[in-house]
Amino acid sequence: MIYLYSFLFAGFICLIGQVILDNTKLSPGHITSLFVVIGSSLDIFNIYDKIILYVGGGALVPITSFGHSLIHGALDKASDFGPIGIAMGMFDLTAPGISAAIVFTFFLTLFFKPKD
């Protein structure tokens, strides 16, 4: 059942993005930035946590979960250190994705040439 919810939720997010992309002048860069902001704003009332509970991987794959992870790590640290903790814990949960992308990009650009 969680696979069906994953399919529907991740598909629905992508559908919204595609509709915005086709019907407005916004570029993919605008849309991904917008979705990150939406993802972190959904964490104000713990809405995204509840979505992840029901949807599982489908909620973790779209870029909205990136914004959610940012604010989630920040609030975890903030419970110990107060407002300064928000800056300390900001990248706690997103660090693996960003680090992995940087390292893979470094090695791949060393070995591969662009096709054209």
Next chain:
Amino acid sequence: MNSEKYQELIDKHKPKERRAKNALIAFIVGGIMGIIGQFLIDAYSNLFSISNSDAAVFMIMTLVFIACLFTAFGFFDNWVAFAKCGLIIPITGFAHSMTSSGMEYRKEGPIYGVGSNVFKLAGSVIFYGVVSAWTFGMIRLLIMGG
């Protein structure tokens, strides 16, 4: 019906149909990405007997690796052109934008080429993600008490 009117009708209907098709493709491809994500979480948590949240980190790293590798091989660009938001909105789009801009500026050297241009597109995601997370985090911390 004369040919001019016919042309007008075609113009009115053509982009609409393409939009519906794009939206459907984005929905299906995005949904499949969601299923892959959930499948990887289940697989990793069973394989290494770790918690679901740790398995989610492994899953994101796997998707990032696959997207970077396929972009370097050159055929991920065609997939993105076909599926559009179906692959841009998932974390694969983030990885694809980094590797593709890295490859694009490769000839300008490792520092001013790759190093400074890798975050050309992904930088805005991180930038506004941090700004919004800080703002909403402060709201939660100061107004709602954490």
